[in-house]
Structures are given as C-alpha cells and as structure tokens.
Amino acid sequence: MLDVTTQKIQDESRQGEAYAPFENDPNNYSKKFYIESYGCQMNFSDSEIVASILADSGFGATRNYEEADLILLNTCSIREKAEQTVRKRLNDLRKVKDNNPGALIGVLGCMAERLKAKLLEEEKLVDMVVGPDAYRTLPGLVEEAETGQKAVNVLLSREETYADISPVRLDSNGITAFVSIMRGCNNMCSFCVVPFTRGRERSRDTQSIIAECRNLFENGYKEVTLLGQNVDSYYWLPNSPEAVKPVTFAELLEQVALIDPDLRVRFSTSHPKDITDDVLFTMAKYENICKYIHLPVQSGSTRVLQLMNRTYTREWYLAKVDRIREIMPDCGISSDIIAGFCTETEEEHQDTLSLMAYSKYDLSYMFFYSERPGTLAARRYTDDIPEEVKKRRLDEIVKLQNQMSLESNQKDLGKTFKVLIEGNSKKSDADWKGRNSQNKMIVFPKTNPSLTPGSYVNVLITECTGATLIGNIVD
Secondary structure, rough: OOOOEEEEOOOOOOOOOOOOOOOOOHHHHEEEEEEEEEOOOHHHHHHHHHHHHHHOOOOOOOOOHHOOOOOOOOOOOOOOOHHHHHHHHHHHOHHHHHOOOOOOOEEHHHHHHOOOOHHHHOOOOOOOEEOOOOOHHHHHHHHHHHHHEEEEEOOOOOOOOOOOOOOOOOOOOOOEEEOEEOOOOOOOOOOHHHHHHHHOEEEHHHHHHHHHHHHHHHHHOEEEEEOOOOOOHEEEEEOOOOOOOEEEEEHHHHHOOOOOOOOEEEEEEEOOOOOOHHHHHHHHHOOOOOOOOOOOOEEOOOOHHHHOOOOOHHHHHHHHHHHHHHHOOOOOEEEEEOOOOOOOHHHHHHHHHHHHHHOOOOOEEEEEEEOOOOOOOHHHHOOOOOOOHHHHHHHHHHHHHHHHHHHHHHOOOEEEEEEEEEEEEEOOEEEEEEEOOOEEEEEOOOOOOOOOOOOOEEEEEEEEEEOOOOEEEEE
C-alpha cells in the first residue's frame, strides 16, 4: 500500500497525498463538499463512492474548501507520519470555521476507525468520524452534526462492498479508473492495521464489477485497475441455482479483459502466497492485461517474515519470482519493503538487499518500520531497532532500488512499446505521458496533432532516467 511516507522513485506517475473533486458543478446543488484523500489507492476509490453518495443527497463537489459546507479528509493509518500529516491538515482546516462557522469537518477511512474517540473528544478537531464501511450513513450523520452533535459511525461490516453505487470519478483524466473488487483483509500481517480498520475480507459480486468496467469503457476510459487489499483471494459464489463453482480472480481478470481488446486491465495488490499459475497464464494469454505485478516482499529474511506473519519463506518468494519470469519474461515486478522490523539483524538486512538484487524490481515502495498501536507486532514484539539504524538501512535499500530502476530502464533503450496516452507530461505541455504494459512511465513529444489522451501509440525509447523512459512516436 502506498502512503505519504513512501520513498518515491517515480517522477511522472500520478502521485500526491490529496486531491479535490471536479466532476459536478457545485452551483447546481444546494450545498457544497470538498474532499481530500491520503494513502492507498483504495482510499482514492472510496472517495469516489463518497462523492456519489453525497451527490445523491444534494451536495455538489468543489475544489475550494473555503466555500464548502462539508470538508472531508479520507485518511490513512498505515504509518505514524501519515497520521501526523492528517492532524496538521485538520488544524489548518479548523481555521475555516472562523469565516464559516457552519462548515462541518469530517474524517473518513482508516484513521477514523482507529482514533475515533481521540479525534472527537481529546483533540476536538472534527465534527464527524466515519469508518470505511459506514459511508452510506453519511447523509444522516451530516444532519446529526448540523444540530451540534458529534456524529460517528465506525462499525465494520462483513457484507458491505458498495457494489450498487456508481462512483463519481474525481480528478479523473477520463482515461484511467480504479474499480474496487473487494474490501478488507484476512491476512493479519503483524505490522499492519488494515484488518482492524477495514475489517474482514469480502468480495464484490462479479457482474457488478464487469458492468462497471464495461460502462467505463463505453464512456471513453481505456484502462481499469482492479483494486483490493489482496486481489488474488477474490472469491465470489453467484447466488443462482445454476451456479456450481465460485468465480476466482483469474476468471474475473479474464472476463474484464474480454470486454474489449482496447481496454487495458491492471490490478493491485497481490499477496505472494495467493497469486496462482492460473492468474499468470491468464495474464500471458491476453495482450490487454498489463504485464506488471506488485508483489510485496517486506523482508528478505525468513525469520523476519515469520515474525511479520507473511506465511512464506525467502526461498518460496524467490521461486514465485522465478515462476513469473518463466511464464512472462517481460513482466514488470515491484515490491514493498520494510527496513528495521523488530529484532532485525544486520545480516537479515543484507538478506533483504540480496533478495532485491535477485528479484531486480523495477520499482519499490520503501519504509522503515513504524509501530502501529493495536497490531500484533505492537502487542508481541519490542520495537528495538534504533531509528538511526532504521534510517541507514532504509537509505541503503533506496540506493539499491534507484540503481536497479536505472538499470531496468537502460535495458529498454532501443525498444519500442505500446503506450496509452494519459495526458500532458508534468514537466512540459509539449510532451505526452503514458505507461507501457510494464507500468513504466514514458514521455514523448507531441509530433502528431491528431492524437489525444486515450490514443495508443508505439514509442521508441531513446533516453531514460531512473524513473522515466523518454522516446519518440514511431509507426
């Protein structure tokens, strides 16, 4: 999962800790809302569900929080710094009350679930606290908060998937979209708060996913990313007499790919223990399923992996990398890595570096360990690695990844890739940007005036940095 403390090595990808919606005209509504999202892609997807619920209740989106009747922060709890960032933002937003006393401020998402009492009573930063499974109750909570009461609903659900809600696409480029296929997590990694803030795993019904993806394509979108905390454990048993077996992730992936060859399909995130050969062979079978897998390892030491409750060994993970390369030699692989987990030795840190070197990740999201209250690790282990050691180990991990990313991009010099144009390059309106199947960002000049975002082009790579490929359109 991405968060605001990530050591990033990309410079052209869609990054950033917050955004504001734009899709509907706030002047057409009696009230206005403003929303910012922090953390993982699931939070950004959830904000689009929230926007839909609020639009149906008479709220129009605005980019200007100073004119909003309702200000919402969709938050992340995966690292302490992420929570600190949100607290600082909340303190800044409280100043809005000076000019607009009737404005309501609410916290959504994982931080809401974890710190509900503290936010409402001790810090008095917010008027509303709403957990990730309670967004349907937002209109009623707003009415409650308007009376001066503190409004809260952080109940977790075993059924809620928001399958029937059509998301309002926020800050969309009109080309790429997230589609949530499941919620929650059953894995109980010892360092992670997600099972406690998002609840148990449950899959969304297959037909609603296919319908949403088809609707996106019919409305001009050319790429969907299927989202879940662990997409490979997707499991849906249709509620019909003729249903004889559940739909697996491999089967769902194939059904989405069959909507149209021009619809690209990505997914995130995979747990190494659950990604199957069926998924890999399905990816290899369809050209429009992107050849890219985010495969978090977290540590290169079997002992540390056991402490993390990752349920695989170093050797097992490396065999999975080998299997991916065997079935799809051109597949891009990225990872998540934690430096300085409880009791990690210097030798085990070196194990992580050697595993990275073997796996040759194209990019990684890298952190030093941040103890999260309530997790299994916080209850069982002592956070005994000094911060300066954590930071030094993280620096070594980042330097190795930067080197590998550059080497990976250098291998692409002289190659031609099919690229989906997503929009203007961040650095120049004279250039397009887009990604290849392996999820690498490519920048190239606008030499053909007939091209628009959503067009597919072939790009010959002539230059690169550690984060970006640079090239020219070819026939």
